[in-house]
Amino acid sequence: MATRPRPSGAGDNLKRLLELYRTMVRIRAFEETALAAHKAGEIPGPLHVSLGQEGVAAGVCASLRKDDRLTSNHRGHGHAIAKGADPVRMMLELYGREGGSCGGKGGSMHIADFSVGMLGANGVVSGGIPIAVGAAQGLKMLKSDAIVVCMFGDGAINRGPFLEGLNWAALYKLPVLFVCEDNGVAAFTTASSVTAGPGALARAESLGVAGVTIDGNDCPAVDDAVTRLVAKVRGGSGPQFLHAKTYRWTGHTSTDAAAWRDPKEVADAKVRCPIARLEKLLGDRGVDAPDFAVVATQAQAEMDDARAKAKAAPWPKPETAYADVQDVGAAAWHK
Amino acid sequence: MATRPRPSGAGDNLKRLLELYRTMVRIRAFEETALAAHKAGEIPGPLHVSLGQEGVAAGVCASLRKDDRLTSNHRGHGHAIAKGADPVRMMLELYGREGGSCGGKGGSMHIADFSVGMLGANGVVSGGIPIAVGAAQGLKMLKSDAIVVCMFGDGAINRGPFLEGLNWAALYKLPVLFVCEDNGVAAFTTASSVTAGPGALARAESLGVAGVTIDGNDCPAVDDAVTRLVAKVRGGSGPQFLHAKTYRWTGHTSTDAAAWRDPKEVADAKVRCPIARLEKLLGDRGVDAPDFAVVATQAQAEMDDARAKAKAAPWPKPETAYADVQDVGAAAWHK
Amino acid sequence: MAQVTTTEVTLIEAGRLAVQQEMRRDPTVWVLGEDVARGGLWGQYKGFLEEFGAERVVSTPISEATIMGAGLGAALVGTRPIIEMRIFDFVMCAMDELVNQIAKVRYMFGGQAKPAVVVRMPHGMWRNSAAQHSQMLEAWFTHLPGVVVVAPSSAEDEAGLLVSAIRSDDPVLIFDPKDLWGATGRIAEKIEPIPFGKARQLSTGDAVTLVTWSALVPKAVEAVALLTKDGVMVDAFDLRTLWPWDEDAIVASVKRTGRLLVTHEAVEVGGFGGEIVARVVDRLGPQNIKSAKRLGAPRLPIPFSPPLETQVRVTTDKIVAKVKGML
Amino acid sequence: MAQVTTTEVTLIEAGRLAVQQEMRRDPTVWVLGEDVARGGLWGQYKGFLEEFGAERVVSTPISEATIMGAGLGAALVGTRPIIEMRIFDFVMCAMDELVNQIAKVRYMFGGQAKPAVVVRMPHGMWRNSAAQHSQMLEAWFTHLPGVVVVAPSSAEDEAGLLVSAIRSDDPVLIFDPKDLWGATGRIAEKIEPIPFGKARQLSTGDAVTLVTWSALVPKAVEAVALLTKDGVMVDAFDLRTLWPWDEDAIVASVKRTGRLLVTHEAVEVGGFGGEIVARVVDRLGPQNIKSAKRLGAPRLPIPFSPPLETQVRVTTDKIVAKVKGML
Ligand SMILES: Cc1ncc(C[n+]2csc(CCOP(=O)(O)OP(=O)(O)O)c2C)c(N)n1
Ligand SMILES: Cc1ncc(C[n+]2csc(CCOP(=O)(O)OP(=O)(O)O)c2C)c(N)n1
Ligand SMILES: [Mg+2]
Numbered sequence A, B: 001m002a003t004r005p006r007p008s009g010a011g012d013n014l015k016r017l018l019e020l021y022r023t024m025v026r027i028r029a030f031e032e033t034a035l036a037a038h039k040a041g042e043i044p045g046p047l048h049v050s051l052g053q054e055g056v057a058a059g060v061c062a063s064l065r066k067d068d069r070l071t072s073n074h075r076g077h078g079h080a081i082a083k084g085a086d087p088v089r090m091m092l093e094l095y096g097r098e099g100g101s102c103g104g105k106g107g108s109m110h111i112a113d114f115s116v117g118m119l120g121a122n123g124v125v126s127g128g129i130p131i132a133v134g135a136a137q138g139l140k141m142l143k144s145d146a147i148v149v150c151m152f153g154d155g156a157i158n159r160g161p162f163l164e165g166l167n168w169a170a171l172y173k174l175p176v177l178f179v180c181e182d183n184g185v186a187a188f189t190t191a192s193s194v195t196a197g198p199g200a201l202a203r204a205e206s207l208g209v210a211g212v213t214i215d216g217n218d219c220p221a222v223d224d225a226v227t228r229l230v231a232k233v234r235g236g237s238g239p240q241f242l243h244a245k246t247y248r249w250t251g252h253t254s255t256d257a258a259a260w261r262d263p264k265e266v267a268d269a270k271v272r273c274p275i276a277r278l279e280k281l282l283g284d285r286g287v288d289a290p291d292f293a294v295v296a297t298q299a300q301a302e303m304d305d306a307r308a309k310a311k312a313a314p315w316p317k318p319e320t321a322y323a324d325v326q327d328v329g330a331a332a333w334h335k
Numbered sequence C, D: 001m002a003q004v005t006t007t008e009v010t011l012i013e014a015g016r017l018a019v020q021q022e023m024r025r026d027p028t029v030w031v032l033g034e035d036v037a038r039g040g041l042w043g044q045y046k047g048f049l050e051e052f053g054a055e056r057v058v059s060t061p062i063s064e065a066t067i068m069g070a071g072l073g074a075a076l077v078g079t080r081p082i083i084e085m086r087i088f089d090f091v092m093c094a095m096d097e098l099v100n101q102i103a104k105v106r107y108m109f110g111g112q113a114k115p116a117v118v119v120r121m122p123h124g125m126w127r128n129s130a131a132q133h134s135q136m137l138e139a140w141f142t143h144l145p146g147v148v149v150v151a152p153s154s155a156e157d158e159a160g161l162l163v164s165a166i167r168s169d170d171p172v173l174i175f176d177p178k179d180l181w182g183a184t185g186r187i188a189e190k191i192e193p194i195p196f197g198k199a200r201q202l203s204t205g206d207a208v209t210l211v212t213w214s215a216l217v218p219k220a221v222e223a224v225a226l227l228t229k230d231g232v233m234v235d236a237f238d239l240r241t242l243w244p245w246d247e248d249a250i251v252a253s254v255k256r257t258g259r260l261l262v263t264h265e266a267v268e269v270g271g272f273g274g275e276i277v278a279r280v281v282d283r284l285g286p287q288n289i290k291s292a293k294r295l296g297a298p299r300l301p302i303p304f305s306p307p308l309e310t311q312v313r314v315t316t317d318k319i320v321a322k323v324k325g326m327l
């Protein structure tokens, strides 16, 4: 996966396209594997998966360096994988096992891997926005040229932190790329039914943050747009905004069968699958089905391995429940 | 003071102009009297006065009915007087005396008079916004045709409730008129130095709320604009926005001498005094200095009387400290 | 007394029926919150949209501050909103509206305002939901003047306390127990209000007084059964409401038993157990008490991993052991 | 020990010097909040803009949620922000960021995050500021895992505890006592850190143990003087930090005196006094204590009117009377 910066023109670069493809397939394989494990009762608690949205995560993260930071929302598996997190440690975390990236204390909704700049999923809608702008402010203060990407859903633009955070980032010209991953729904509610006005980008612009709206299922287009936006952000032009339209194939959580959704809408969305779409483009460039199968097989093997490791891993040691609360005044563990 | 609705054309109506004038003069007299009383040590706690901003309060409230509601911010004296609150009960409240409109429990920062639809000043910036939209929602549910006016400063547009409340009002097409009283400062900070983007109205529009920007020191212009906006709001067109530019002559509170301000800026603003400005207009219509003096003298007499009454009033009875906490589980008073 | 027909229902259904009854009775009662039009996250408003329409069953944007604040505003013009917070933890996004506004308007404005709102906040640990979806901070609100604090544990109490809450002119905070949504009980066709401040006695005995509420009630009941087998008779109470709370009943009990254990799912440090112990000690005098203890969670966020979560929970065994240690 | 030169300063100036010293020592320390570039609402950052520049002395929009959350974000990349909340009550606009994020990130992410922030929240009653500008809810945060809770009452402690807070990797919440901003004390040129969890003994005696903190400390000192005149010798403590708190010192004292009075400005119900009483009773056993009482404010919002405000305050006289009633 690409973690180095690259000036522009992803569409013309076959290697780059294959990287985008591989990232999407790995995200898909990770989440399908996790869903199966959840169904089998191996993973506790709910999962928020992003099946159908992989184009955004892959496209956004292709331009990021390892030391760039990313804040995520509750639907963070794809963001983490695209940012370079290790699926084994992620799967261990989803299982709540020893060796999980959060020691089993976070689970899916708090997936995080600081070693690759993934500053964490968040159980609170919009919760990552203030954190992202602060991280950008800190990086600027430290004279780093790393940047911050802040991922959130279309439901998040109705909470106060959206306004505060964008105004803030514009004011201090902070190196943040805001990404609204617009899958059309917020939990069980059609987002447009609770969102007034012309939409996410207009809101951003009214707060001094410019940007673009794109088709988030067109992964190379996301990559192209982000390449340009990241160059601006890293170049000191201040925050930028990406409004990426996509669709979530599944219910809100792994326990929501999404019977409330229009089946036709879901079927239509599946036709616009970002992976299939890129396959078509790659097909025109001479990459064919067996090549795709290799990627898929590798990805599935990687995630099967992660699942097997997670399933076999021990539970965290009981005393770890008492670790990492705080240095001073922490509760003591007694066997 | 006008509390009945009126179709349009304030500028052509001398009686209306005189009403606007009288309201402004009464607000000015109330606050100057309160400031003097504060300086004399008669009024405890800080006062937030609105000297120089009277044009907005008077112009906005001229189109309101008694049963229309108004939510205010920390700088609420003018809003209360313009909405029809009794200056005697207000002054008693500022003094913390028995008979004050809040029984002495609120003081200046929580001035309120529900009997004239003034739902209260608020010690929290933006605090009135969610309350206003909810009041509008309640009124709509009750099939009332009363509307709600929500007053806040230019500092308030940087807090989350601004986004949430406007989106909400637009979504449910609620009868709210939002009024941003833009005096250029937020506490001790130039508001523009902490506000990114094109400004209050653009933010409102991005949230689905249309409106206008006007000169808040031109009281008849405010009245004209509000007349039109209120007609829309009351007519069921949903929320509207008024961005009124004005200037605050004094420091943030009565204990802030405002040494931090550019004296020239203040001097320039005083030239644009909304009262003087209306006097000029009225002069052209044949109203002359002795007429103004009568209004001023009456207003000052009214406020001197309020001050005298407040000064002479007893303190609230000690047991009232224990009243109106809650019906169930309230602390009991023991002598 | 006339015979009352009752039906067995879950706690969630009991709450649903109670709100439905009150919305039928009083057209000014309405509900607002995320996804309520589809029945609420937990099904607690199922069928409401169809019966009461979109104006009284308002599905909102993800705008907790405004959900709370708009509820207050609507109360100030004479309606009676039920503010649904979905999951307790999200009330942190609406604390100004709750703490600085709802709890204070009546007092601050000298009695002019009537903040007759009900705030429902499903709380507590629930199926490995980790630190941001498992909190129990009900103790905070006992320390907040201006509000009533209700924490039911049974279907009957959920129904009766909700009816009281909706009819109350005070702001009433209801902590629905997430972990007990499925608990069943019998409710009457016409749900009667249950007064605030009256504990429910769970068992009688004179060895020790056991006080608890919310999610720990079923565990306390189990513990009492185990202790009874061992000959330890427990005077156990479900407090049901934390403010006001049934001080007189608890003091009278401890006066008899001489021993007090308060147990709650929330963190022990700074929890409401401290208040209860302090009041009982004050009223009876320490010399008249043999033992006064608390059992709550250790002071740490709730971990996701099942065995870690279990470890930090108060369990039946821990209650039994704690009681035995006091004898 | 070498002689240390000290200067007399106000509490506000002591805090200013402490932060200044630490900002000179460590370039990653910075401050953000409304109006801080002009020295802060209280002058606690006077001259900072000139010395440290606008990048480290960041005057912000009125965006409390983002002030708090941005502070956390900046800590996560390795800086050490001092988050200035201006007046405690406004933290209600930033509770998700404080409670759900700052207090939990380290734990939730299994130790990956280091939320090394200091949150300053000037609190308490102050010159008729009414219900929304007078709250004291420090007890809440003792019940919140993941944070340190500091409530200094003197210039010396303000300085030394701020130094500790800034150097700590934990999130440290400092409740600056608004009513004592002008209190004077002597601080050394080089301000040394004061460890968390150590009470300051205010007086010694064996009639009663008196525990307090923050704004009530001067009143407790006055009360002790009056009681001493009447021959009642008080073992009095300023707790200084509420989490951790100096349990050992208080337990040892009550073991000697047999009587405990905790007094705080905050509402008595649900206040931290309950925790202290419960712990002391638990550790010593009720039978070994003669009396354990609390004195706090009645459970009501703070009224504006001066005589009403005075009436609900804990005063020196009330402390004296309460102690005498315990003997
Ligand atoms: C403050 C807050 N309110 C409510 C929730 C419950 N909730 C979790 S996800 C979600 C919908 C979010 O929609 P969106 O941001 O569009 O993300 P998506 O689920 O579509 O990816 C809601 C309401 C929450 N986690 N936080
Ligand atoms: C949430 C919140 N943050 C900070 C404050 C302190 N404060 C009181 S008034 C004010 C400035 C408000 O500016 P603006 O809204 O423009 O009103 P103005 O004072 O100019 O009339 C501030 C920061 C507050 N009351 N509430
Ligand atoms: Mg969405």
Ligand SMILES: [Mg+2]
Pocket (backbone or CB within 6 Å): B153, B154, B155, B181, B182, B183, B184, B185, B186, B187, B191
């Ligand atoms: Mg202003």
